Amino acid sequence: MLVELSIRNFAIIENLTVPFEKGLTVLTGETGAGKSIIIDAISLLIGGRGSAEFVRHGANRSEIQGLFHIDNLSHEIYYKAEQLGIEISEDQMIVLQRDITSQGKSICRVNGKLVTLGILRELGENLVDIHGQHEHQHLMQAERHLSLLDQFAGDKITSSLLEYKQLFKSFTQLSARVKQFSENEQKLAQRLDLLQYQLNEIEKAKLKPEEDIHLSEERFKLANSEKLYKTIHDSYHALYGDGKGLDWILFAMNNVEDAANLDKELKGLKETISNCYYLLEEATFSLRDYYEGIEFHPERLNMVEARLNEITQLKRKYGADVTNILEYSAKIEEEIDTLLNREEKIQELETQRDSVCEDLFVEASNLTELRQAVANELVEKIHQQLKDLFMEKTKFQVEISERSSSVRDPLINGKHVHFHEAGIDKVEFLLSTNPGEPIKPLAKIASGGEISRIMLALKSIFSIHRGITSLIFDEVDTGVSGRVAQAIAEKIYNISKNSQVLCITHLPQVAAMASSHLYISKEQLENKTVTKVTTLSKENQVEEIARMLSGAETTPLTRESAKELLSQANKIKDVYVKLTN
Template sequence: MLVELSIRNFAIIENLTIPFERGLTVLTGETGAGKSIIIDAIGLLVGGRGSVEFVRHGSSRAEIQGLFFIEDHMHAIHNKSTQLGIEINDDQMVILQRDITAQGKSICRVNGKLVTLAILRELGETLVDIHGQHEHQHLMQSERHLSLLDQFAGDKVSGSLREYQHIYKSFVALKNQINQFSENEQKLAHRLDLLQYQLNEIEAAKLNPNEDISLTEERTKLANGEKLYKSVHDSYHALYGDDKGLEWLMHAMNNIEEAAFIDKNLVPFKETISNCYYLLEEAAYSLRDYYESIEFDPNRLNLIEARLNELIQLKRKYGKTVTDILEYASKIEEEIEHLQNREEKIQVLEKQLDSVSEDLLIEARNLTEQRKNAAKQLSKKIHQQLKDLYMEKTKFLIKFKETDISKVDAKDVLFHDDGVDKIEFLLTTNPGEPFKQLAKIASGGEISRIMLALKTIFSTHQGVTSLIFDEVDTGVSGRVAQAIAEKIFNISNNSQVLCITHLPQVAAMATTHLYISKKQLNNKTVTNVTTLSNQEKVEELARMISGVEITELTVSHAKELLDQADKFKGI
């Protein structure tokens, strides 16, 4: 639910913070006081289209912030926020923030994290559903009707849909594989020629793993052979020879042995010097063998340079190292094998696809049957809702537009991720008239009641935390107005409802009644929001009934409306 809304420098609102409660909250007030502006602010907060016109005159930016409490741990926003890397703490609070600068730029945040407007909209749709007289969102969009039917059906359809989608993934994977093998024949031939040429070139090089590394090391030694010989030769002669390192170390060893014979405490030193002498002597002999083995072979160096140049050319085409080139060769060898045997593979894949298609068709038929059963139940419920709203003559139809899959082969069926069904909600408001799309129903009053009937049912299935009705009661009065009031209150038992209304019957049903007013302050228009007391509710209802002049009769009528509302609510 929406717990608190903060608005700054938005249209005629300078600074306003509104706390909201559970149940039904109605907003009333004079025309132009700012009721719809508050709803517009919520619309922008959940990703609606912004404009510099919303920024209050003389301000650098408009700021809107909303605090939502998510009571349901399985709410859709949890999965979406996890996918988007947005953290929702254990307190289950979500803060949406939207700033619009005077230059028209939008800055969006969710729980303090900067997000794009698209992400804000994606999350916002799970929290708030705004229903205006001419904006019916999901209910008016035929492409959304199938998901609404599935939501209404619940577990009866969701289980069948999961089974269908599991097989559908295999179906799509096989289709993609077949399409890859069935590409343009000439294109595949060119591809095969290219791969074969590349493989032949790599195989002709007769590469060895890490060959480039060992050759580079050998080239370095050969290119610096003279310097290497001199360095090792000089190192050897610094150790071995008359008056050289080992001879002096021999003197030290002999002397320390005599001393250790006299003083046992010198034995460790004797052993250390003795070990060093024999280690250095062995190292000297190894150095001698090494420099005597050094050969100056210009031909070998030339061969290495040529081989390294050959490897460089291959690296430019196929990989950064010889290992990468060998891995690439293995990869294209496999692709060549696939291309050369694609006809056989296509036949195998098509047999697999036929088998999967048959399984998929069985699941699709089961899914369609479940949906048609749910459609019958939904139609009955909607007809009852329409009857309650005094629209007994209105007929509701859920039209399935798919081919009769009970009589067709799997090869002739166009499968989709959500099944084979395409449905649409249709209505006829008068006997004898054809069924029409919801968007083509002309009367504003009829649209309001039809949408209210649909929302009464779907509000428990759509998962949004807050429903907003912006003057959906336009064009109705009398007993219809009372029926609408009762429907809106019933919806508020399942979801928080915010409602702008001009009908006293709806206002009387409010759990919380907010009065919106405006006044002039320092030559500026300021919007105020007041939570009405019981007595103030009576006065506001009397004003809504009579208009300007409030009489004893209108006050009495207002009290009667409130008493009737309390009886309906069971208070």
């Protein structure tokens, strides 16, 4: 759930911190007070589109922070965070933060870690779902209905859908390779000529593994042979010769040996110095052999330089080092062989593709059967939801049909089949709101009140299956009144038992069902307009609902009506509590 929201320099909000509770929280207030601005801030927090226009006039940036508590350790957000390398603390808290500069740039953080806007959106959509006045437009888009049906199906379809997607990936890759090898003859011939030229050039160089590394080391040694000779020569003569290092160590060794004959405790020290002397003597002779073996080969240096230059030219074309060049050589050799035997390769790929296509069709057909069974269950649940919203005569239907195909699609059992990443099905939700009227797509529904109720019925079901922790309804009750308004209020309250719900409303029936009531107001302070949020007490809640009932000044009668409405709401809540227990 969303525990706290902090907003600074956003639109007309200068500095605002809003705590939220579990259950149903309603936000009410006069038009223009800033209710929707708070929802806009949450939308940006979970990855919505932002711009410099959101930054408060005179400020450098807007800052929005949201603290979420996720007590369900199996929630999808934990898996997503682990995938993205984001650590969630033991207290199960997640902090989303988004800053928008006056230049329109976004800076996003999750638990203090800088992330991209895409990652913020990926995490945010698992935490909050916002339904505005125009949210129904998304529900009415037929292309979204398939994914909604699959969301409702949940585990019943997950394994089959995963198996289908894996086969679809293989089918797509094989189809792409068949197309690649079936391109026009001229293009393939040009490709073959290019590859053969490249292979000949690499083979002509007769490269050896890591040759560039060994040659670079040899070049360095050859280029510094004079300095190497001098340093080793000087080191040898510093140790060997009359009055040099070894003579003095020999002198010390003999003296310590004489002393050891007088004191047995020096025996160990004598052996140490003696060992050091003989080791150093051996190293001295090795130094002599080394510098005497140094030869100056300017011709060899020139040869190494020329070879390295040749390898550098090949690196520019075929790889960062000799190993990469040899790997590229093996790769193009294989491709050349494939192109020379193109017809056989095409036949092999087509056989593989057709085999996968048959399995794909079996899995697609299985998905269709599963979806048809789940669709019947969804229809039953939607009808119950609509009945609760006084739309018992409305008929809801899930139409599952096969996607349109063309002659370019695979031919299976005598007909062309178009495979999509989610199957061969096209799903559309249809509705008839009045008896005798033909069933038609959701987009054909005209009444605003009907749209609100249908949207609420659909979201009542789909929100549970999505596992969203916080649902936000932004004036979704527009265009309704009377008993329908009461039904919507009860439906929103019922949703809040499974998820935290924040609701901007102008309906007193919805406000009366709230677990927490926030009043949004606008004030003038020092020539500045600021938005203020107040958590209403029971007495103040009565006043606010009375104002919502009257639409103007409150009177003793509207206050009594407000008290009665709250009393009825409490009785309804008690009934829900008893039913759940």
